[in-house]
């Protein structure tokens with residue numbers, strides 16, 4: 434998630450031939466950014482195995498407290514472990530067995546002093562914490578706890594923290610490269626009469642003497658940090674099954690009690706999504722942990738096996754069509770988009786948030802694939818083209834590495850258009866689908882970099898696509914196909930692009946399809962017909978120029 438209504442407020446800025454790219458001004462980063470965003474030596478030596486997280490939630494005081502027992506494997510002998518927890522939350526103590534360990538604090542990073550760790554061994558530390566976590570003002574974009582009330586005056590609480598990080602409210606290794614290999618236990622102590630929903634499956638409910646209840650949720654697959662979530666409300670459960678590619682998938686909807694009937698009807702889009710996206714991407718990646726839609730007091734987020742929903746039971750994006758074509762109003766944006774993230778975000782996860790387009794580009798593309806599955810290829814193509822309205826082309830899609838920096842918002846609509854353009858180059862729908870499914874198999878439950886994803890697509894398609902990815906991900910400009918027709922000669926080239934840009938493009942000359950291989954130098958071709966057209970499926974600009982003389 435993490436998208437604001439860009440399409441409604443932003444007009445496409447068209448850059449034409451001759452302009453240079455407009456790059457972001459040099460950002461300045463602090464040591465805290467590096468501690469948060471890089472694989473520091475105090476992170477690198479240990480591999481996450483398991484989180485056992487307990488959190489008690491007190492909405493009257495907007496206060497939480499708990500402990501996280503972290504199981505890790507020692508990859509290299511070391512003595513100092515970095516754990517992240519953001520102010521104003523506090524670590525009260527860290528223990529290993531019976532010993533309390535010394536902690537050196539540096540802002541949001543905390544360095545635990547351990548006895549020498551032996552390579553190959555497994556260890557556990559328990560981090561105790563408490564405090565008033567940052568409150569979300571505009572969830573899910575700014576991140577934090579949402580302390581709301583439902584229509585009956587019951588507490589309605591949820592967490593969201595992509596980008597800012599899970600360490601906003603619980604102590605963890607807050608870098609995306611490492612996930613707990615064996616999953617986690619998430620125990621949530623909720624106020625009387627309310628239900629707490631987390632990730633994975635509900636294992637048991639414990640009644641406490643003070644009237645509160647502890648809900649113990651178990652996740653058996655690796656899980657990304659920001660995917661972990663706490664939701665508390667006056668929930669009811671609607672339980673069913675979906676017959677999918679990997680067998681019976683448990684599908685549970687957790688909604689506010691007074692929305693039960695509405696949800697039963699409206700959430701049918703969840704089954705349509707599973708059908709369409711299993712077709713394109715392969716089996717839902719977390720059968721063992723089940724699939725859930727959980728109602729929350731904010732728009733929604735891709736929490737793993739616990740997709741959160743707050744789109745007000747409307748079609749589109751809060752009733753709006755981001756593409757302006759009408760196709761965006763045939764389905765509930767949040768159900769389709771956030772569920773799409775189960776494949777691209779939760780199954781295939783970026784190592785560094787600079788590569789966030791892997792989540793948002795592919796997932797925005799999954800919207801088009803959903804449309805293609807139910808309404809046909811033309812409808813999907815029209816939706817993809819409609820999304821161009823929201824592209825700004827001011828900064829590259831990829832952000833700065835190792836400092837927890839997201840790239841430009843273009844990662845959504847331009848990411849979709851990049852993939853749609855690459856599909857035109859691959860020009861083989863069956864192979865394209867194989868590549869999308871193959872990605873989810875090759876990188877199953879893994880964290881990845883952009884270059885790994887690019888290389889895979891190039892290898893599988895048999896086409897070197899590196900210059901295309903460089904152009905659309907690492908440069909802000911939209912390439913222009915510039916051409917002139919003089920008598921029976923076509924003169925053409927790529928301009929407004931990187932030096933090595935060489936994307937082949939299929940054009941129609943007098944109704945006949947021809948494959949051109951332009952680059953930034955002029956090329957010449959004899960033609961019999963002067964009518965040239967290029968499919969709008971490519972995200973490029975086309976510029977016919979008048980010339981008096983054939984260039985050298």
Ligand SMILES: [Zn+2]
Nearest residue numbers: 434435793796
């Ligand atoms: Zn998203």
